[in-house]
Amino acid sequence: MKRLFCFLFLVPMLQKTHARSWDMWRMQQDTSEISEVDQQLLRGRLKSLLQKKSVKDSLNFKQVETLPLVSISEVLKGQVSGLYVQESSGEPGSIKNMVIRGLGSPLFETKDAINVQPAVYINGVPIARENNFTYSIQQYQFNRIGPATDNFAGIDLSAIESIQVIKDPIELAKLGPLAANGAIWILTKPGKEGKREINFDAYVGLATKPTVTPVNAQYENLFRSSFYSKYASTSDRLAYPGYLSDSTNVNYYGPANWNEEYYKTTPIYGGNLGIRGGGDRANFAFMGGYVKNASSADKTNFERYNALFNVNMAPFKWFNFGTTINASRSLRDRNKSLRDRFGEASYVPDLSVPISPNKEMYGEYLSMYDKALDNNSVNMLNVLVNLDLYLLPNLKFNSSLGIDYSEGARQAFFPSSLMETNNYMSSYFGFNQRLVFNNSLNYNIAVQDKHKFNFTLGSTYTQDLYRYNYSRAYDGPNDFIKVNVVDGNSNNAGYLTPVGGLYVNRWSNREDFRLHSLYLSGEYSWNNKLEVNAVLRYDGSSTMQPDSRWITTPAFAAKYHFIPEANDGLWNHFDVKASWARIGKPIFTSKYAIGPNYTADLNWGSEKSLVSYNGFAVASRPYSEGWVGYDIKWPYSDHAELTFDGSLLDKRFDFALSLYQKKDVNQLINTPIPAEYGYSGQIINGMTVQNRGVDLNLGAQILHNPTALQWKTSLTLSYNQNKLTALPEGRSELVVGDRLLKVGHAIDQFWLYENEGIYNEESDIPVQNGQKLQFDGVNFAVGDPRWKDQNGDFQVNDEDRVMKGNAMPKIVGAFQNQFNYKGFDLNFQWYFALGHKAMNQRASNKYDFINTENTNSLEGIREVFHWQQDVDISKYPIYNPWSSIVAYRVDQDLFLENASFLKLRALSVGYDLAHLNSIKDKVKTIRRAYVYVSGTNLLTISKFSGKDPELVDFNGYYTGYGLPLSPMISMGIKLEL
Numbered sequence: 007m008k009r010l011f012c013f014l015f016l017v018p019m020l021q022k023t024h025a026r027s028w029d030m031w032r033m034q035q036d037t038s039e040i041s042e043v044d045q046q047l048l049r050g051r052l053k054s055l056l057q058k059k060s061v062k063d064s065l066n067f068k069q070v071e072t073l074p075l076v077s078i079s080e081v082l083k084g085q086v087s088g089l090y091v092q093e094s095s096g097e098p099g100s101i102k103n104m105v106i107r108g109l110g111s112p113l114f115e116t117k118d119a120i121n122v123q124p125a126v127y128i129n130g131v132p133i134a135r136e137n138n139f140t141y142s143i144q145q146y147q148f149n150r151i152g153p154a155t156d157n158f159a160g161i162d163l164s165a166i167e168s169i170q171v172i173k174d175p176i177e178l179a180k181l182g183p184l185a186a187n188g189a190i191w192i193l194t195k196p197g198k199e200g201k202r203e204i205n206f207d208a209y210v211g212l213a214t215k216p217t218v219t220p221v222n223a224q225y226e227n228l229f230r231s232s233f234y235s236k237y238a239s240t241s242d243r244l245a246y247p248g249y250l251s252d253s254t255n256v257n258y259y260g261p262a263n264w265n266e267e268y269y270k271t272t273p274i275y276g277g278n279l280g281i282r283g284g285g286d287r288a289n290f291a292f293m294g295g296y297v298k299n300a301s302s303a304d305k306t307n308f309e310r311y312n313a314l315f316n317v318n319m320a321p322f323k324w325f326n327f328g329t330t331i332n333a334s335r336s337l338r339d340r341n342k343s344l345r346d347r348f349g350e351a352s353y354v355p356d357l358s359v360p361i362s363p364n365k366e367m368y369g370e371y372l373s374m375y376d377k378a379l380d381n382n383s384v385n386m387l388n389v390l391v392n393l394d395l396y397l398l399p400n401l402k403f404n405s406s407l408g409i410d411y412s413e414g415a416r417q418a419f420f421p422s423s424l425m426e427t428n429n430y431m432s433s434y435f436g437f438n439q440r441l442v443f444n445n446s447l448n449y450n451i452a453v454q455d456k457h458k459f460n461f462t463l464g465s466t467y468t469q470d471l472y473r474y475n476y477s478r479a480y481d482g483p484n485d486f487i488k489v490n491v492v493d494g495n496s497n498n499a500g501y502l503t504p505v506g507g508l509y510v511n512r513w514s515n516r517e518d519f520r521l522h523s524l525y526l527s528g529e530y531s532w533n534n535k536l537e538v539n540a541v542l543r544y545d546g547s548s549t550m551q552p553d554s555r556w557i558t559t560p561a562f563a564a565k566y567h568f569i570p571e572a573n574d575g576l577w578n579h580f581d582v583k584a585s586w587a588r589i590g591k592p593i594f595t596s597k598y599a600i601g602p603n604y605t606a607d608l609n610w611g612s613e614k615s616l617v618s619y620n621g622f623a624v625a626s627r628p629y630s631e632g633w634v635g636y637d638i639k640w641p642y643s644d645h646a647e648l649t650f651d652g653s654l655l656d657k658r659f660d661f662a663l664s665l666y667q668k669k670d671v672n673q674l675i676n677t678p679i680p681a682e683y684g685y686s687g688q689i690i691n692g693m694t695v696q697n698r699g700v701d702l703n704l705g706a707q708i709l710h711n712p713t714a715l716q717w718k719t720s721l722t723l724s725y726n727q728n729k730l731t732a733l734p735e736g737r738s739e740l741v742v743g744d745r746l747l748k749v750g751h752a753i754d755q756f757w758l759y760e761n762e763g764i765y766n767e768e769s770d771i772p773v774q775n776g777q778k779l780q781f782d783g784v785n786f787a788v789g790d791p792r793w794k795d796q797n798g799d800f801q802v803n804d805e806d807r808v809m810k811g812n813a814m815p816k817i818v819g820a821f822q823n824q825f826n827y828k829g830f831d832l833n834f835q836w837y838f839a840l841g842h843k844a845m846n847q848r849a850s851n852k853y854d855f856i857n858t859e860n861t862n863s864l865e866g867i868r869e870v871f872h873w874q875q876d877v878d879i880s881k882y883p884i885y886n887p888w889s890s891i892v893a894y895r896v897d898q899d900l901f902l903e904n905a906s907f908l909k910l911r912a913l914s915v916g917y918d919l920a921h922l923n924s925i926k927d928k929v930k931t932i933r934r935a936y937v938y939v940s941g942t943n944l945l946t947i948s949k950f951s952g953k954d955p956e957l958v959d960f961n962g963y964y965t966g967y968g969l970p971l972s973p974m975i976s977m978g979i980k981l982e983l
Contacts, residue, residue, distance in 0.1 A: 062087075062651070062660075062662040062703040063086055063087075063088075063170055063171045063172065063173060063703075064086075064168060064169065064170045064171075065081065065082060065085050065086065065168070065169040065170070065171075066085065066720075066822075067166075068824065068833070069085065069822055069824065069833055069835065069912070070085065070163070070912070071163075071980070072209075072833075072914040072916060072938045072940040072976075072978065073912055073914070073940055073942055073976075074209060074211055074274055074276065074299060074940070074942070074974055074976045075163065075942075076098060076099065076159050076297060076299045076308060076310065077099075077102060077156050077158050077159040078126065078158040078159075078161055078163075078169070078190065078192070079091045079093070079102040079103075079104050079156070079158055080093070080102065081163060081169070082104070082169065082171065082190070083837065083911070084722065084818075084819070084820030084835060084837040084911060085722070085820065086171040086722060087664075087701040087702060087703050087722040087723060087724045087819070088106055088107050088171065088173050088188075088664075088666075088699075088701040088724050089104060089105070089106050089124075089171050089188075089724075090104070090105045090106075090724070090726075090814070090815065090818050090839070091103070091104050092104075092105070092956075092958075092960060093956055093957075093971065094956075094957055094958060094959050094960065094968050095957060095967070095968035095969050096301050096303070096957070096968065096969045096970050096971040096972055097301055097303075097304075097306050097340070097341055097968075097969040098159075098299040098300060098301055098306060098307060098308035098338070099155050099156055099159050099299075099308035099336060099338040100154070100155070100156060101150075101154060101155070101156045102156055102158070103119050103122075103123065103960055104123055104124055104190075105122055105123075105124075105187075105814070106124045106171065106173060106187060106188030107173060107188065107666060107668050107697055107699060107701075107724075107726060108668065108697030108699065108726040108727075108728045108814070109122050109695065109697070109728055109753060109754060109814060110122050110186075110187060110591075110643065110668065110670035110673075110695055110697070111670060111673055111693070111695055111753070112695075112730075112742070112745065112747060112753040112754070113754070113813075113960050113961055114742050114743055114745060114961075115141070115147060116141070116147045116148075116150070116960060117138040117141040117147065117150075118960075119960045120135060120136055120138055122187055123135065123187060124171075124185070124187045124188035124189055124190055125181070125184045125185045125187070125188075125189045125190070126158060126189070126190045126192065127181075127189060127190065127191050127192060128161065128192045128194065128332060128388045128390075128410075129192070129193060129194055129330050129332075129388070129390045129408075130390060130392075130406065130408060130444075131388055131389070131390050131408030131409070131410050131440075131442055132184050132185075132408075132410065132440065132442065132468075133157060133158075133388070133410050133412075133440075134410045134411075134412060134438035134439065134440035134470060134472075135438070135594070136150070136157065136438065137438065137472040137517050137594060137595075138594075138595075139472070139474075139515055139517055139595065140152065140436070140474055140476070140515075142631070143476070143513050145349075145352045146348075146349035146350075146352065146864065148345060148346055148349045148967075149346060149349070149350070151350070151416075151432075151434055151474075151476060152382075152414045152415075152416050152434040152436055152474070152476075153338060153382035153383060153384055153414040153415065153416045153434075154340075154382070155336055155338050155382060155384045155414065157384070157386070157412055159308065159310065159336060160310065160334040160336050160384060160386040160412070161192065161332075161334070162278065162293070162295050162297070162310070162312035162314070162334065164205075164207050164278045164280070164293070164295055165194050165195055165278070165280070165293045165295070165312060165314045165332070166192055166193070166194055166195065167193045167194060167195045167196060168191075168192070168193045169190065169191070169192050170190070170191040171188070171189075171190055171191075172185065172188060172189040172190070172191055173188055173647070173664070173666070173701070174563075174585060174647065174649075175561060175563065175585040175586055175587035175589075175645035175646065175647055176539050176541060176561050176562070176563035176585045176587055177189075178587060178589055178645060179541040179543065179559070179561030179587035179588075179589055180525070180527060180541055182466065182521075182523050182525070182543060182545060182589070182590075183521060183523075183545050183547070183589060183590040183591065183592045184468070184521070184592065185589070186589045186590065186591045186592070186642075186643045187591075187643075194314055194316065194330060194332055195280065195282065195291055195293065195314070195316070196282075196289075196291055196316055196318070197282055197283070197284050197288075197289030197290045197291045197316055197317065197318050198282040198283060198284060198289055198291070199284050199285065199286060199289050200283075200284075201283070202281065202282065202283030203281070203282045203283065203933075203982065203983065204279075204280070204281050204982070204983040205278075205279070205280040205281075205282075205293075205980075205981070205982050205983075206277075206278075206279050206280075206979075206980075206981040206983075207276075207277060207278050207295075207978065207979070207980050207981070208275075208276070208277035208278075208978055208979055209275065209276055209277070209976045209977065209978025209979075210273065210274070210275045210976065210977060210978070211273070211274045211275065211940075211974055211975055211976025211977065211978075212271050212272065212273060212274065212974065212975050212976075213271065213272045213273075213274055213299075213300050213301055213302045213972040213973075213974050214271050214302055214972060214973045214974070214975065215269035215270055215271050215302040215303075215972070216269060216302065216303075216953075216970045216972070216973075218265050218269070218874045218875075218876075219874055219875040220262040220263060220264060220265045220363060220873055220874050221262050221363070221873055221874060221875055222258060222259055222260065222261070222262035222363050222364075222873065223249060223250050223253075223255070223258035223259050223363075224253070224259055225262075225875075226250060227250050227253075229879060230250070230855065232884050233884060233886075233887050234246070236789070236884060236886075237789050237886040237887070237888060238888070239888075242888060247358065247859070248358070248359070249358075249359055249360065256364070257362040257364055257367050258362060258363065258364075260364050261364055261365065262363040262364070262873060263363075263364065263365040264361075264362075264363045264364065264365055264368045264870050264871075264873055265874070266365050267365050267368050267369055267372065268303060268304060268368070268870060268871060269302050269303055270302060270305070271302055272300040272301070272302050272305075272307070272972075273298075273300070274298060274299050274300050274974065274976065275297075275298050276295065276296060276297035276298060276299075277295060277296060278293060278294060278295025278296070278312070279293070279294055279295070280292065280293035280294075280314075281293075284318075287319065287320050287321065288317070288318065288319040288320070289317070289318050290315075290316060290317045290318075291314065291315070291316040291317075292314065292315050292316075293312070293313070293314040294312065294313050294314075295310075295311075295312040296309075296310070296311055296312070297309065297310045297312075301969050301970070301972050302970070302972040303341075303871075303969045303970055303972070304341045304342055304343075304969060305339065305342075306338075306339055306340060306341050306969060307338070307339045308336065308337070308338050308339075309336065309337040309338075310334055310335070310336045310337075311334060311335045311336075312332075312333070312334045313331075313332075313333050313334070314330075314331070314332050314333075315329075315330070315331045316328070316329070316330045316331075317329055323396070324395060324396040324397075325394070325395060325396075326393070326394040327392070327393055327394075328390075328391075328392040329389075329390065329391050329392070330388075330389070330390045330392075331387070331388075331389050332386075332387075332388040332389075333385075333386065333387050333388075334385075334386045335383065335384070335385050335386075336383065336384040336385075336386070337381075337382065337383050338382040338383075338384075339380070339382075340380055340382060341969060342372075342375055343869055343967060344361075344867045344869055345864055345867050345869065345967065347420060347424075348864055348867070349864060350418065350432065351420065351425070351430045351432075351478070351480075353425065353428075353430070354862060354863060354864060355425070355426045356426065356862070357859065357862055357866050357867055357868070358859075360867075360868035360872075361868065361869070361870045363870070363873035368870055371870075374421065374423045374424055375424065377421045377423070377485060378418075378419055378420050378421060378424065379417055379418060379419035379431075379488050380416075380417075380418050380419075381415075381416065381417045381418075382414075382415075382416050383414070383415050383416075384412060384413070384414045384415075385412065385413050386411070386412040387409070387410070387411045387412070388408075388409070388410050388411075389407075389408065389409040389410075390406060390407070390408050390409075391406060391407045391408075392404070392405075392406045393405045393406065400449055400450050400451055401447065401448070401449050402447070402448045402449075403445075403446070403447055403448075404444070404445070404446045404448065405444065405445050405446075406442075406443075406444045407441075407442070407443055407444075408440075408441070408442035408443075408444070409440070409441055409442075410438075410439075410440040410442075411437065411438070411439050411440070412437065412438050413435070413436065413437035413438075414434070414435070414436055414437070415434060415435045415436075416432070416433070416434040417431075417432075417433055417434075417488075418430075418431060418432045418433075419431040419488040421485040422485055423485070428480055428481050429480070429481065429482050429484075429485055430478070430479070430480055431478065431479050431482065431488060432476070432477065432478035432479075433475075433476070433477050433478070434474065434475070434476045435474065435475050435476075436472070436473060436474030436475070436476075437471075437472075437473055437474075438470070438471075438472055439470065439471040439472075439473075440468065440469070440470050441467075441468070441469045441470075442466065442467070442468050442469075443466070443467045444464065444465070444466050445464060445465050446462050446463065446464030446465075447462065447463045447464070448460070448461070448462045449461045449462075456532060456533045457530070457531075457532060458529075458530070458531045458532075459528070459529070459530055460528070460529040460530075461526070461527070461528050461529075462525075462526070462527045462528075463525075463526050464524075464525050464526075464527075465522070465523065465524050465525070466521075466522070466523040466525075467520075467521070467522050467523075468519075468520065468521040468522075468523075469518075469519075469520050470517075470518065470519040470520070470594075471516065471517075471518055472516060472517040472518075472519075473515070473516040473517075474513075474514070474515060474516075475512075475513075475514045476512070476513045476514070477510060477511065477512040477513070478510070478511055479509055479510040479511070480509050481509055517594065517595060517596055518548065518596060519547070519548060519549055519592070519594050519596070520547070520548040521545065521546070521547050521548075521592060522545070522546045523543060523544065523545045523546075524543070524544045524545075525541060525542065525543045525544070526541070526542050527539070527540065527541045527542075528540050528541075534567065534570060535566065535567050535570070536564070536565070536566050536567075537563075537564070537565040537566075537567075538562075538563070538564050538565075539561075539562070539563040539564075539565075539585075540560070540561065540562050540563075541560070541561040541562075541587070542558070542559075542560050542561075543558070543559045543560075543561075543590075544556060544557075544558050545557050545559065545590050547590075547592055547593065547640075548596070548599060549592070549593045549594065549595060549596050549598060549599050550593065550598065550599060550638065550640060551598060551599055551601060551636070551637075551638050552599075553637075554637075554638065554639045554640060557590040557640040557642065559587070559588040559589055559590055559642065560587075560588060561585070561586065561587030561588065561589075562585065562586055562587075563583065563584065563585035563586070563587075564583070564584055564585075565581055565582070565583035565584075566581065566582050566583075567579065567580075567581050568580045568581065568582060569652070576654055576655065577652060577653070577654045578652075578653040578654055578655075578656065578657050579651075579652055579653055580650075580651070580652035581649075581650070581651045581652065582648075582649070582650055582651075583647075583648070583649045583651070584647070584648050584649075585645075585646070585647050585649075586644070586645065586646045586647075587644070587645045588642055588643070588644050588645075589642060589643050589645065590640050590641070590642050590643075591640070591641040591642055591643055591670065591673070593641070593674070597631070597634055598634055598638045598674075598689075601634075601635075601636060602633070602634060602635050602636060631686070631689075632676040632685055632686050632687045632688060632689045633679070633683070633685045633687070633688045633689065634688075634689050635688065635689075635690070637691075638674070638689075638690075638691065639672055639691050640672070641670065641671065641672045641673045641674065641691065642670075642671055642672060643668060643669065643670045643671065644667075644668070644669040644671060645666070645667075645668050646666065646667045646668075647664055647665070647666045647667075648664070648665045648666075649662065649663065649664040649665075650662070650663045650664075651663075657707075658706060658707045658710060659704075659705070659706045659707075660703075660704075660705045660706075661702070661703065661704050661705070662701075662702070662703040663700070663701070663702050663703075664700065664701040664702075665699075665700055666697075666698070666699055666700075666701065667696065667697070667698050668696070668697040668698075669694065669695070669696045669697075669731075670694065670695045670696075670697075671694045672691045672692065672693075672694065673691065673692075673693040673694065673695070674689050674690065674691055674693070675689070675690070675692070675693045675733075675734060675740070675742075676688070676689050676742075677689075677690055677733075677734050677735070677737070677740065678740075690734045690735070691734065692732060692733060692734025692735060693730070693732065693733055693734060693747075694730070694731045694732035695728060695729070695730055695731070695753055696728065696729050696730075696731050697726055697727070697728045697729075698726070698727055698729075699724065699725050699726035699727060700723075700724070700725045701723075701724050702721070702722070702723040702724070703720070703721070703722055703723075704720060704721040704723075705718070705719070705720040705721075706718070706719050706720070713828075714827070715825065715826070715827045716825065716826040716827070717823070717824070717825050717826075718823070718824045718826075719821075719822065719823045719824075720821075720822045721819065721820070721821050721822075722819050722820050722822075723817065723818075723819035724817065724818045724819060725816060725817050726814070726816060726818075727752070727816060728752050728753055728754065728814070729750065729751065729752055729753075730747055730748065730749050730750070730751060730752070730753050731749065731750075732749065733747065733749055737749075741804070744757065744897055745757055745961075746807070746809065748809060751809050752809075752812055754812050754813040754814045754962065755809040755810065755811060755812055755813075756809070756810055756811050756813070756843065756845060756897075756902060756962065757807045757808075757809060757897065758807055758808060758810050758811075758897055758898050758899045758902060759791075759793040759794070759802070759806065759807055759808075759897060759898040759899070760793065760794040760796070760806075760808055760810075760898075760899055761791055761792065761793060761794075761898050761899055761900040762792040762793070762794055763791070763792040763883070764789070764790070764791055764792060764883050764884075764885060765786060765787070765788055765789065765790050765791075765792060766788065766789075767788065768788055770788075770792075771785075771786050771787070771788075772800070774800050777800075779795065779800060779801075779802065780800075780801055780802065781793065781801075781802045781803070781891045782801075782802070782803050782891070783801075784890050784891055786802075786891070787886070787889065788886070789884075789885055789886030789889060789893070790885065790886060790889050790891055790893055791883070791885055791893050791898065791900070793806065793898065794806065796808060807897070810843075810899055810902060811842070811843030811899075811902050811962075812841065812842050812843060812962075813842060813843070813844070813958075813961060813962025814842055814962075815839035815840055815841050815842040815905075815906070816840065816841030816842065817838075817839070817840040817841050818838070818839045818840075819837075819838055820835055820836060820837045820838070820911075821835070821836040821838075822834075822835050823835075828921060829917050829918045829919075829920075829921030829922075830915075830916070830917050831914075831915070831916050831917075832914070832915050833912070833913070833914045834910065834912060834913040834914070835910075835911050835912040835913075836908060836909065836910055836911070837908075837909045837911040838906075838907065838908045838909070839905075839906060839907060839955075839956075840906045841906065842905050842906065842962070843902050843903060843904060843905055843962065844902075844903050844905035844950065844952070844955065844958045844962055844963070844964045845896055845901050845902060845903075845962055845963045845964065846877075846901045846902075846903050846951065846952060846964050847896050847901070847963045847964060847965050847966075848876065848877060848952060848964055848965055848966035849877045849878075849882065849901055849951070850894055850895070850896035850901050851865060851896075851965075852872075852877050853882060853885075853887065853894040854887060854892065854893075854894035854895070855887060856887040856888055857887070857892060857894075869967075871966075872966070876952065876953055876966060877951070878951040881951065882900065883900075896963075903949075903950055903951060903952075903964075904948075904949045904950065905948070905950050905955040905958060905962075905964075906948065906949070906950075906955070907946055907947065907948035907950065907955040907956065908946075908947045908948070909943065909945065909946050909947070909956075910944045910945040911942060911943060911944075912940065912941070912942050912944075913940065913941045913942075913944060914938055914939065914940035914941070915938065915939050915940075916936055916937060916938030916939070917936070917937055917938075918934055918935065918936045919932075919935035919936070919937060920932050920933065920934050920935045920936075931983050932981070932982070932983060933982040933983065934980065934981070934982040935979070935980075935981050935982075936979065936980040936981075937977075937978070937979050938977065938978060938979075938980075939975070939976070939977045940975075940976050940977075940978075941973065941974065941975050941976075942973065942974045943971045943972065943973045943974065944973055950964075952964045952966065953966065953968075953970060954968070954970060954971060956968075956971060957969075957970070957971070
């Protein structure tokens with residue numbers, strides 16, 4: 007491999023046309039003027055692996071610059087085809103999921119969502135991804151322990167120069183394994199050569215509260231009365247909940263006005279100031295900003311402080327140097343839901359008496375919450391140091407060092423009044439640290455101006471360190487001490503001994519990941535008609551086993567310009583490009599690298615927080631992470647794409663159509679083994695998931711007279727369909743929890759019983775040979791649902807569940823329009839997602855009140871926001887909730903709903919005051935003085951019966967816990983001097 011690299015690289019260097027003396031050439035470089043290439047670097051166009059960017063896959067900042075958005079995922083929603091953003095909660099700063107061109111692997115748990123996320127690069131430095139290893143100590147996985155804040159919310163939109171979503175296989179191959187799921191390429195604003203520029207942005211706005219219909223115990227009593235009158239026994243009536251049985255209790259039967267305290271119109275605001283300037287040999291940029299974003303629900307908010315510094319220098323023409331530093335600090339006030347609090351504490355209290363729907367009573371609860379502590383912070387630092395050396399006229403050496411560091415901390419304390427006389431505290435600190443060292447040699451040559459060659463030989467070294475320390479404690483001496491109380495001297499024998507009745511548990515863990523890559527890329531163009539690209543990579547990972555540590559992956563692409571740019575005919579240009587790439591998929595856990603092993607749970611199998619028995623550490627089976635054996639291979643992803651790109655009628659119309667296939671091959675999955683082995687399964691290679699689809703971008707300038715009304719419109723549209731094509735060991739199907747993976751079917755389908763009605767009479771229940779139809783060995787009875795016996799074996803069980811619906815939308819897109827007239831502009835965006843379903847678990851839990859309340863689990867929690875009409879009770883039959891078959895279980899198509907939607911997501915109106923003659927004449931330094939009013943999440947059209955079809959969890963289940971996507975109204979100014 008090394009000989010091949012040397013041969014391909016050295017041959018062009020030996021061309022006779024470049025045999026002049028190095029000293030003479032360098033002397034000329036020191037005295038000659040700086041070329042346009044160097045001027046571009048000085049303007050801050052940081053070195054990128056992507057020489058040519060696709061405009062169709064880039065964000066149009068004009069359409070989002072006025073919106074009060076805090077996360078890159080929110081900004082990109084609907085803006086670029088092929089990208090789907092899953093926003094399961096409107097809580098500011100909470101984690102959002104992004105998927106490019108479909109799911110590459112199934113999502114069984116919350117932690118699986120990170121495996122399908124694209125890589126996000128800031129100035130060429132990939133942001134260190136969150137590691138999933140903290141989930142191994144969590145009993146409940148509603149949120150990741152720690153601040154659970156979206157890392158992509160730490161980037162200030164006003165400091166960004168451009169954002170591109172990278173889907174092209176050849177460009178992803180250049181980026182390597184970190185970009186196997188796609189990439190988002192962000193460049194921050196650079197320095198600017200010439201006259202100094204000053205930019206100032208500021209806005210204020212409101213997060214408006216939604217309209218809800220609150221209810222009290224009378225409504226709930228009437229709802230349950232039909233079940234009790236039809237099916238309840240005497241003992242069932244005697245066990246009727248106390249808070250519903252006493253109609254004189256004004257706390258529950260009085261005013262239902264909790265919403266006045268829970269939902270409040272909340273102010274939002276932000277601002278930033280930036281300055282850029284420089285000369286012909288050095289330039290700089292400095293920006294600072296602050297954002298306060300909020301939700302109208304539960305007093306949740308998000309604050310961010312940002313600073314950006316960029317400097318580029320060219321002391322000699324053959325030597326260029328640049329540094330960019332981007333830093334932010336984020337603070338978040340989280341929701342106060344009981345589920346999240348008890349889930350974090352791994353504590354289930356007495357749930358027989360829920361929170362009152364009365365405003366005064368709820369206010370008393372909030373006053374107790376004021377004694378709690380819940381501080382969440384994230385610090386982020388992204389640094390790039392870039393060096394360019396021009397060794398020969400056509401030979402360039404580049405070296406860059408990238409550092410991405412983010413640390414999260416959470417301090418939580420809940421007083422005894424909130425925890426049934428047992429107070430609770432927890433402390434978390436964790437960090438993600440990534441170092442990326444790039445080196446490359448680039449050589450280009452032209453022959454007769456028709457044949458152009460460009461070769462790059464490079465290496466990339468990536469080193470990650472993930473670390474966390476977590477502790478929690480119960481039953482402190484009082485509610486005034488809100489910190490961990492132990493003997494602070496680690497040399498003492500009783501260092502970890504509880505003090506004053508405080509019981510402390512501690513966890514600490516780390517993960518290391520190192521990736522070393524060698525690559526050779528070549529580009530050839532002929533007569534500005536044909537372009538051919540090839541990339542060959544050799545990647546090695548520390549997390550792979552020694553006999554499969556390295557993987558070799560090729561990539562190829564060819565593009566033909568049937569109609570070159572700037573053609574004066576009907577067509578201005580028309581290109582066709584075909585590309586294919588194989589990219590290794592990295593594994594970020596080190597447990598596979600050491601060969602056969604298992605994870606021993608030093609806790610009770612049903613409670614991960616209990617790490618000992620009577621003070622003695624124990625190992626309890628099953629080993630929940632599964633057995634890892636030999637012969638673990640690199641998973642990889644095959645990307646193929648055919649793209650048609652063109653414009654016509656003086657570039658008034660343009661389009662880009664991409665047909666693609668993405669195949670994620672040889673992935674790892676936990677497969678069943680005999681129970682007597684003691685493990686949950688064996689982790690082996692062999693799962694393959696295929697995604698096929700179409701990305702479409704259409705743009706048109708309907709009206710384009712510069713002195714009159716102008717109208718630009720665009721449509722982004724994506725169609726995707728996934729399919730499981732292989733399972734390990736030739737299996738045709740695999741059951742994982744409540745999901746079924748079946749070869750030939752989509753990996754995001756639900757596995758459900760088909761509902762055909764209700765057994766109203768005894769005679770309705772089928773009987774065969776004197777035996778009634780059974781469900782898992784239990785006879786059906788009057789009041790039970792009719793579930794279809796698919797295989798006709800007179801038993802309803804898992805074999806009769808069918809694959810129905812998809813959690814991921816098949817079609818996602820947006821319709822954008824921009825109108826301009828003499829300094830005025832109007833922009834709006836319609837955003838839509840079609841062809842997907844959602845399981846209404848909120849409705850299932852409401853109807854299954856007997857089981858959820860009697861089991862005293864977190865599923866039985868009644869939050870304050872459950873006191874509202876958020877379930878359409880007219881669409882569900884009256885089953886027997888006491889039935890032993892659990893009639894209202896969620897895994898039936900009774901709760902499967904259409905989740906398609908159309909939203910008026912954004913609307914803005916603005917005017918550039920710089921167009922006014924009075925301002926032009928008096929203040930000539932003003933380049934732009936833009937004032938605007940904008941709104942987001944203004945209208946939703948959907949058949950979904952829940953609050954919002956977007957507020958669905960990663961797996962397609964709607965729980966009702968997602969905070970609303972608050973309609974926001976803002977006004978602001980953008981000043982450029």
